[in-house]
Amino acid sequence: MASQRITEISVTPIPAYFPHEIGRNAFRWSPGTTGVEWLVRARTEGGLEALGNAMRHLWVDGDGSVESLVRLLREVLLGRRVDEFLHVSCGRVVGPTREANRVFRNHPWMSVLAYDLTARELGVSCIELLGGKKRDRVDAYDTTLYFDDLRVPEKGVGQVVEEAGDALKAGYRQMKMKTGRGGRWMAPEAGMRRDVEVVQAVRELAGPDVKIMVDANFGYDGRLDLLEDFIRETLPADVFWLEEMVKADLDAYRSIRRIQERLGSTALLVCGEVDEDYPMGDVYRDLVEGRLIDGYQPDIVWHGYVRWNEIQRLLEGAGVRCVPHCFHNGNYGRRASLIWGAASESFVSIEDERIAPNVYRQDAFTFENGSYAVADAHGLGLEVDEEIFQSRYASNEVKISV
Numbered sequence: 001m002a003s004q005r006i007t008e009i010s011v012t013p014i015p016a017y018f019p020h021e022i023g024r025n026a027f028r029w030s031p032g033t034t035g036v037e038w039l040v041r042a043r044t045e046g047g048l049e050a051l052g053n054a055m056r057h058l059w060v061d062g063d064g065s066v067e068s069l070v071r072l073l074r075e076v077l078l079g080r081r082v083d084e085f086l087h088v089s090c091g092r093v094v095g096p097t098r099e100a101n102r103v104f105r106n107h108p109w110m111s112v113l114a115y116d117l118t119a120r121e122l123g124v125s126c127i128e129l130l131g132g133k134k135r136d137r138v139d140a141y142d143t144t145l146y147f148d149d150l151r152v153p154e155k156g157v158g159q160v161v162e163e164a165g166d167a168l169k170a171g172y173r174q175m176k177m178k179t180g181r182g183g184r185w186m187a188p189e190a191g192m193r194r195d196v197e198v199v200q201a202v203r204e205l206a207g208p209d210v211k212i213m214v215d216a217n218f219g220y221d222g223r224l225d226l227l228e229d230f231i232r233e234t235l236p237a238d239v240f241w242l243e244e245m246v247k248a249d250l251d252a253y254r255s256i257r258r259i260q261e262r263l264g265s266t267a268l269l270v271c272g273e274v275d276e277d278y279p280m281g282d283v284y285r286d287l288v289e290g291r292l293i294d295g296y297q298p299d300i301v302w303h304g305y306v307r308w309n310e311i312q313r314l315l316e317g318a319g320v321r322c323v324p325h326c327f328h329n330g331n332y333g334r335r336a337s338l339i340w341g342a343a344s345e346s347f348v349s350i351e352d353e354r355i356a357p358n359v360y361r362q363d364a365f366t367f368e369n370g371s372y373a374v375a376d377a378h379g380l381g382l383e384v385d386e387e388i389f390q391s392r393y394a395s396n397e398v399k400i401s402v
Helices: 055-061 066-076 098-106 110-122 157-169 188-206 224-233 250-263 282-289 300-316 330-343 386-396
Strands: 006-022 032-044 049-053 086-089 092-096 137-145 174-178 211-215 239-243 268-271 350-352 371-373 398-401
Touching (some): 006 137, 006 330, 006 386, 032 055, 032 066, 032 110, 032 330, 055 066, 066 398, 086 110, 110 300, 137 157, 157 188, 174 188, 188 224, 224 250, 250 268, 250 282, 282 300, 300 330
Parallel strands (some): 137 174, 137 350, 174 211, 211 239, 239 268
Antiparallel strands (some): 006 032, 006 398, 032 049, 137 371
């Protein structure tokens, strides 16, 4: 049977609402209460529809305009057959076609949409194209605990604890909090002390069975003395991982390893969300090959499935886990991460923004007790609720067709 042609594409901005206002991190102001998903809908002549999220294109790859995005979609997708993007053998994607590979190098987010298209045409899940299901449930962590003690100073640390309590009530058994206050917003030592206080307070609330991660967004860069103090003071809190405590540097990470050995810290070291090189920057490759990190975390949507397949092959030999970044990807990004996590042996946990339901149908990928069920569904399994789309968002849709 001949592969179907893509005959219509649309782009629509979809608001993505956080569960509470998000505060600052070590280097940037508050994202506020709302993000956006730039929903791409690609439809074929046979009635298939696949989805993408072009937010990273508008932020990073393009010139920031919807016009340039539409030009790209017209050039790359419109009128093309579904089988022009990925080579499939024995039910698994073995790589992109030559022409598609050039596109995915510059716009890797488009490969997730290509997987969705291909899987829907074949009548299988993207999980199968990625190598098959490795788990029936995929863990997720709440990633919304920012510097909200500074946003609501009258509550201080209590504001972060309150938000952690909301995450626990919602069923999360893992949570990540921002640290590195001394990098910009407080005096260095005072910021470290506040970081410690927040971690200790959240651990006291959560109890011993909840995993706690910390992310400094490089807030301890150049202050390994204070980082050592932070690690020492938070040892009783049993931090699961330390994320981007300093910038990627071999000497710095060797020093952190020595600090951990000296203090008896078993926390994983993870980094890499800012790595934009294809498929991996030199310093990160050195960190992986030197086993100076335990987890690597480029964004799941921005880097896409084709690039992440290459990344995972590089990680396997060194025993480094994949912990993809997923903040600012909305409900689409969570599903893309869930699908990848179901197919990856080394996946740890979904970075979950806990975005409120917006334009997608409720389905069997349900969340309970800290993890999402992996349902049987074609493609990503993500479907637009047409009634909601038409009533709320269709007025902002930009549509092109052959």
